[in-house]
Amino acid sequence: MQQTSLKKLRKLLVAALFGFCLWGASGFAKPDDWTDRIIQALEKFTNNYPQEKVYLHLDKDYYAAGETIWFSGYVTLNNLPAIGARNLYAELRDAKGAIVQKELLLIYDGGAAGEFTLPESTKPGLYQLRAYTAWMLNFDTTFMFFKNIQVFDPKTGKAGDVAAPKEYSVQFFPEGGDLITNVSSAVAFKAIDENGYPIKVAGAVRDSKGKQVALIETLHDGMGSFELKPEPGESYKAVITNAGGTEKSFNLPAVKPSGIALKVYNRGSRIFYLTGFNELDASQNEMLLIAQMHNQVIYKADLNVGEGKVSGLIPAQNLPSGIMQLTVFDQKGTPLSERIVYVKGVTDSLEFFLDPQELNKGPRQRTELVLQVPDSMRGRISASITDADQVAFDPNANNIVSHTFLTSDLRGYVHNPYYYFRDTSAQTAQALDLVMMTNGWRRFSWQEILQDKYPAIKYPYEQGVTITGKAMTPARQPLQAGNVNFLIKIPRDSTQSFMFAEVKPGGTFSLNNLIFGDTAWLYVSGQRDKGNREVVVEFDRHFFDVYAAVKTPIPLLPPPPMDNRILKNYLATVMEGNSVNRMITNRTIQLKTVDVNARKPTAEQTTASKYASGMFSSDNGYTFDLTNEVPTQFNVFQYLQARVPGLQITGDINNPSLSWRGGAPGVFLDQMPTDIQQIANIPMADVALIKVFRPPFMGGFGGANGAIAVWTRKGGDTRPDPNAKSLELLKKGGYRIIKEFYSPDYSVKKAQHELPDKRLTLFWSPNLVVDTISHTTRMIFYNNDQTKNFRVVVESMDQYGRVGRVEKYF
Numbered sequence: 090m091q092q093t094s095l096k097k098l099r100k101l102l103v104a105a106l107f108g109f110c111l112w113g114a115s116g117f118a119k120p121d122d123w124t125d126r127i128i129q130a131l132e133k134f135t136n137n138y139p140q141e142k143v144y145l146h147l148d149k150d151y152y153a154a155g156e157t158i159w160f161s162g163y164v165t166l167n168n169l170p171a172i173g174a175r176n177l178y179a180e181l182r183d184a185k186g187a188i189v190q191k192e193l194l195l196i197y198d199g200g201a202a203g204e205f206t207l208p209e210s211t212k213p214g215l216y217q218l219r220a221y222t223a224w225m226l227n228f229d230t231t232f233m234f235f236k237n238i239q240v241f242d243p244k245t246g247k248a249g250d251v252a253a254p255k256e257y258s259v260q261f262f263p264e265g266g267d268l269i270t271n272v273s274s275a276v277a278f279k280a281i282d283e284n285g286y287p288i289k290v291a292g293a294v295r296d297s298k299g300k301q302v303a304l305i306e307t308l309h310d311g312m313g314s315f316e317l318k319p320e321p322g323e324s325y326k327a328v329i330t331n332a333g334g335t336e337k338s339f340n341l342p343a344v345k346p347s348g349i350a351l352k353v354y355n356r357g358s359r360i361f362y363l364t365g366f367n368e369l370d371a372s373q374n375e376m377l378l379i380a381q382m383h384n385q386v387i388y389k390a391d392l393n394v395g396e397g398k399v400s401g402l403i404p405a406q407n408l409p410s411g412i413m414q415l416t417v418f419d420q421k422g423t424p425l426s427e428r429i430v431y432v433k434g435v436t437d438s439l440e441f442f443l444d445p446q447e448l449n450k451g452p453r454q455r456t457e458l459v460l461q462v463p464d465s466m467r468g469r470i471s472a473s474i475t476d477a478d479q480v481a482f483d484p485n486a487n488n489i490v491s492h493t494f495l496t497s498d499l500r501g502y503v504h505n506p507y508y509y510f511r512d513t514s515a516q517t518a519q520a521l522d523l524v525m526m527t528n529g530w531r532r533f534s535w536q537e538i539l540q541d542k543y544p545a546i547k548y549p550y551e552q553g554v555t556i557t558g559k560a561m562t563p564a565r566q567p568l569q570a571g572n573v574n575f576l577i578k579i580p581r582d583s584t585q586s587f588m589f590a591e592v593k594p595g596g597t598f599s600l601n602n603l604i605f606g607d608t609a610w611l612y613v614s615g616q617r618d619k620g621n622r623e624v625v626v627e628f629d630r631h632f633f634d635v636y637a638a639v640k641t642p643i644p645l646l647p648p649p650p651m652d653n654r655i656l657k658n659y660l661a662t663v664m665e666g667n668s669v670n671r672m673i674t675n676r677t678i679q680l681k682t683v684d685v686n687a688r689k690p691t692a693e694q695t696t697a698s699k700y701a702s703g704m705f706s707s708d709n710g711y712t713f714d715l716t717n718e719v720p721t722q723f724n725v726f727q728y729l730q731a732r733v734p735g736l737q738i739t740g741d742i743n744n745p746s747l748s749w750r751g752g753a754p755g756v757f758l759d760q761m762p763t764d765i766q767q768i769a770n771i772p773m774a775d776v777a778l779i780k781v782f783r784p785p786f787m788g789g790f791g792g793a794n795g796a797i798a799v800w801t802r803k804g805g806d807t808r809p810d811p812n813a814k815s816l817e818l819l820k821k822g823g824y825r826i827i828k829e830f831y832s833p834d835y836s837v838k839k840a841q842h843e844l845p846d847k848r849l850t851l852f853w854s855p856n857l858v859v860d861t862i863s864h865t866t867r868m869i870f871y872n873n874d875q876t877k878n879f880r881v882v883v884e885s886m887d888q889y890g891r892v893g894r895v896e897k898y899f
Contacts, residue, residue, distance in 0.1 A: 123420050124377045128386055130538045135384040138227075138533075138544060139167045143177065143220045143234040144492045145203075146884045148473040148850045150482050153241040153660060154211040155667035159830060161471035161855035161884075162194065162201040162220060163489065168383060169890045170199025170468065174222060175604070176551040177201045178633055181238075184215045184249070184645050186638035187739045189730070192825040193554075193633060195604070199886070200469040202827050202855035208731035209667055213242040214249025215645045223548040226632070231500045235643040236487075243664040246657070254282035257331050259290060259339050262527050263317075265351035265426040268325075268344045272365035273318040274352065276303075276341070277526035280311040280329070285644030287311025287504050292329035294341065296320070305329065309520035310504045312527055319344040349373070351417055351426040355522055358406040360430060362415060364392060364399045376425065377418045382411055382432070384533075392417065408434040412498045412525070422539045429525045431495070433513065438490070439463060439885055439893025446867070448899055450877055453835045453846060458868040460883060460895075462859055468887035470859065472868055474852035477880035477898055479659045481651050485511075489884040493892045501528035502643055548632070553602030554823055558628035560592045560615045565625065567596025568617065573626055576612040579605050581826070605823040608720075613817045628819060634723060636742030659849070662875070666847035673841055700778045700800040705760050710782040710795070716802070720773050723822070725799055726765075728773065733781045736795075743769045750784055752794030759800055768799055774820055777802040830854070835871045846873040 141164065148159040162179070164171040177194040189211075194201040205218075221233040241248050257280060264275040280290040287310040294303040294315065303315040305327055317325070325341040347368035354361040362378065374395050380388040380403055388403050403413075410433055417426045442461040449456050462470070485505035487496055496506050509521045537543070549555070560568040571592040578585040590598040592615075603609070615624025696714040697706065711733050722728040727742050737748040744766060747753045756768050777800050784795035830853045835842060852870040859866045868881075883895040 123422065124389065124391075127377065127379060127418060127422055127535075127539065128389070130535075130541075131381065131384060131386060134533055134538050134543065135167075140384065141166050141171060141174070141222055141224050142168075142232070142497045143222065143225070144489055144497070145179075145218065145220050145234055145236060146471045146473075146489060146855075146882075147218075147236065148853045149475060149480055150486060151239040151241070152207055153243040153663040154207050154213065155209040155243065155663060155670070156207055156849075158205040158207065158218070158238070159473075159850065159853045159855070160203050160218075161469070162196070162203060163469060163886050164196050164199050164201070164222065165886075165890060170886060170888060171196065171222075172199055173552060174199070174224075174550075175553050175602075176223060177203075177220060178222065179203050179205075179218065179220045180639075181205050182217050182219065182639065182641070183212070183739065184217075185739070186640055188636050188638070188742070189216070189739075191633065191636075193822065194827075195606075195824040198469070200856060203825065204827055206731075206828075207240060208734075210731060210734040210736070211240055212249075212737065213240055213245075213247045216240055217641055217643070217645055219639075219641075223551045223632075226548045227544050227546050229500065231643070232497065234492075235641065237643075237646055241656075241660055241663075243660045243667065246660055252284075254284050254286070256283045257281065257288055257290070257335070257337070258283075259327065259329050259337075260527070261327070261339070261341050263342060263350070264353070264526060265349070265428055267348055267350060267426070268317065268319050268342055269348045269350050269365065269367050270319050270321050270344055270346050271367045272348075272350050273316060274350050274365065275314050275526070276317050277312065277314040277523055278305065278327075279527040280307060280331070285502065285646050288331055290329045290331050292327055294325055294327050296323050296325055308523065309516075310508075312520065312523040314523060314526065317341075321346070349376075349417060349425045351378075351415060351428045353415065353428050353430050355430050355518070357433060357518070358404070360403040360405050360413070360432070362401060362403070362428075364417060364426070366394065366399070369394060372421075373419045373425070375420060378415060379418065380413050380415045382408065382413050387413070405432050405434055408432050409437065410434050410494050412495070416535055418535070422535075424535045431509075431521050431525055433518070437889075437891050439466065439887060439891050441883060441885075441893055441895045443881065443883065443895050443897050445899060450872060450879075450899075452872060452874045454872050455836070456870055456872065456879070456899075458881065458899075460857070460866050460868065462864050462866065462885075463887075464864050466859070466864070466885075466887045468885060470854075470857040470866065470883060470885040472852065472854050472857055472881065472883045473850060474868065474870060474879050474881050476662075476849050476851065476873070476876040477878040478876070479655060479662055480849050480880070481655050481659070482880070488894055489886070489892050490894050495524075499524075499528045503528060553604050554821065555602070555631075556590075556600040556611070556628065556819075556821060558598060558626060559596045560598055561596055561625045561627070563623050563625060568592050568615070568624065569594050569596070571615065571617045571624065573598045573600075573624075574614050574616055575600060577603075577605075578610045578612070579607070579823075580610060581607040603823075606826045607823055609821045609823055611819040611821055613819055626817060634822075636727070638740060662847050662849060665845060666849070669844050669847055672844055696778050697780070700803070701780065701798070702760070704787055705757075705780065705798055707782060707786075709786075710780055713779040713781075715773070715776050715778065722773060723820075724769050724773065725771060725776060725779060725797075726769060729779070729781065729797070736781065745769075747797070749795045752784070754781075754784070754795040754797055755786065755793075757796060757798040760798065768797070771799065771801065772820070774818055775801050833871055847875075848873045851876065851879065 144163045145160045162177050164174050174196045177196050180191040181189045183189055190205050194203045216238045218236040219233055225233055239248055259278055259280045262277045280288050282288050289307045292305040293301045295301055303317055307313045327339045330336045349364055349366040352363045376392040378390050378392055390401055392398055413430050413432050415428050416424050419425055444459055446457040446459045485508040487506045490510055491506035496503050560573055572589045575588045590600045592598045613626055615626045696716050697712055720728050726738050726745050730738050735749055738745045740746045756763055780798045782796045785793050786796040852868055857866040879899045881897045885893045
């Protein structure tokens with residue numbers, strides 16, 4: 090695992106730290122031992138709990154049923170590419186938190202490629218893409234990657250039901266953390282509607298006697314601030330009115346009679362701080378201020394109230410861009426006041442040049458774009474080219490720049506984060522400072538790490554697929570020694586290998602760091618050190634195998650209104666494209682001079698005739714023959730998801746809710762009525778046939794809304810491996826095999842080229858290959874039938890964690 094190799098940050102900080110030490114020594118006393126304890130606690134946290142982050146670059150901002158979500162993942166550890174990481178988890182969840190699709194992706198050199206195919210039966214509405222590593226689960230899950238996605242129905246144009254907001258709320262954030270009697274403080278506020286969108290509000294702050302003491306007016310995206318100097322014994326409330334004229338009252342945080350409040354003035358190259366206080370205890374006369382970035386202390390200073398040392402400045406001209414946390418401590422190490430501030434300092438970003446080598450906008454014409462990269466760059470580059478006229482985009486949406494420097498270090502939701510990087514105006518800087526005041530920074534808690542309370546590590550730093558479990562005697566007593574032997578077969582490429590895991594005292598075992606695609610069949614047997622007496626082997630369930638709904642900490646927000654003309658054209662093109670895809674999938678090859686008097690039964694028909702009888706032999710539905718298939722899914726309902734048009738399977742995949750044409754279909758096991766739970770518990774290795782009947786199904790009770798019938802394997806349909814005789818079988822899902830992005834080559838004549846070309850993403854690459862001699866990479870693609878203008882987005886990260894982004898139109 091990468092530990093503290095923060096070379097990129099340290100290069101920028103060394104000179105600054107040296108200057109701070111000299112400057113600080115001239116104005117402040119030498120720190121005492123108690124101050125060192127605070128710094129050592131941060132060093133311990135940084136060394137033992139490195140910070141991992143994930144970012145996904147998508148080919149588009151929104152999608153319609155029938156399309157594919159293409160994405161490229163960037164994974165960092167301590168702000169450098171996570172070269173030791175292997176497992177990236179991605180989930181697509183609906184508005185209720187139910188997992189619709191999920192996949193395990195292989196990380197290589199800090200990056201991974203992935204895709205989610207949206208069947209034409211996908212229900213329109215709001216979805217959320219979540220990506221993370223197992224290591225990130227040990228910490229605050231708010232810091233995972235989240236991306237809200239709108240999915241449209243191309244036939245109807247519907248985008249799901251989004252209720253018009255009726256309610257709103259306003260939160261108040263005193264600078265430094267608290268309102269202190271007789272201390273003037275800035276109070277920031279954030280106003281949002283019930284969907285989580287920022288709204289404009291106006292109003293006034295009044296004391297307990299009704300006297301107006303401050304005015305409230307939003308400056309940007311529901312945020313604003315006002316000054317307030319609380320009087321002794323007073324309480325305050327805000328009377329607010331939204332744009333619709335609805336008036337509400339909100340109580341401000343309670344005023345503390347004594348304490349300290351940190352006030353910060355961000356002047357760009359210099360950051361001034363001032364501590365206001367009232368009736369401090371004598372033990373708090375001496376305090377310490379620490380500023381840290383990326384878990385590295387970049388400034389510290391003694392504060393002494395008796396000597397008037399209550400303010401100072403931090404030179405920021407040589408600091409890297411990012412979030413700085415300032416905290417004031419007393420001699421017990423208790424944090425008294427805190428403030429985060431954004432430093433727009435040295436931005437060591439990647440510079441690219443993108444130019445056309447050959448540009449043609451005619452139907453199905455060839456275009457070649459050349460991207461010039463820095464000579465020393467080694468890293469990951471992803472690129473998307475879309476129809477600029479039919480695919481709208483949000484210019485202020487989160488991207489690799491805003492994620493790296495801003496949102497990946499904030500707990501709260503930031504609306505339109507790239508807005509704060511588009512210019513350096515005073516108004517933008519003021520709005521960004523409001524983001525700092527209204528969003529918490531909580532990678533760690535000073536109070537906890539100073540008391541040696543560190544995160545409990547429940548999930549390891551994964552470098553492959555791990556299989557764990559317990560070996561026991563038939564009486565379920567843990568084995569104290571022995572082995573668990575594995576015969577591992579990969580059906581996808583017909584490879585196999587033998588491995589073993591040593592049984593530790595207590596019966597536990599683990600097989601670590603396996604790398605395989607698709608699915609592995611593991612034939613398992615336990616072995617004692619003495620003799621060949623029977624051993625019972627049970628496997629642990631990996632967290633990714635659980636499909637329970639997850640409550641999101643990030644609001645599921647509907648996107649901003651789109652131009653109706655653009656949306657209408659986009660949906661019409663998607664619908665035509667779906668029709669073309671069906672034609673390609675179902676296209677048949679006509680054979681000449683062949684007379685066929687009888688059709689040979691398909692494998693599905695042969696298996697169905699063997700298992701199904703009576704009304705269950707009906708062809709009114711969908712048939713899935715699993716006798717010669719190696720499904721990667723873990724149960725029947727996961728297998729059926731998105732395979733049957735109109736059949737909705739939502740919620741926990743182990744106990745889902747079923748709906749088809751307005752009602753719940755019946756479920757049958759070997760032609761006998763059963764319940765959902767029993768079907769969910771059947772291992773896929775035991776399933777021979779699945780039939781989904783359209784409503785009404787007359788084969789049994791509960792078929793008014795159709796039926797799902799499952800048959801378990803009979804003798805002869807299970808083909809045991811001759812080398813795995815008497816061994817138990819476990820199926821283990823591996824890394825997702827990503828399908829290839831379809832990019833037609835019209836210089837070659839093919840039958841399918843006769844069909845219309847309605848692609849909206851014309852080019853996608855999750856990782857462009859750079860020529861190390863010319864330091865260029867090329868994007869070659871053919872236009873579709875209608876695109877007149879191209880939008881190109883390139884995002885990248887090099888070996889030092891520097892990021893770059895290019896957005897250009899042709």
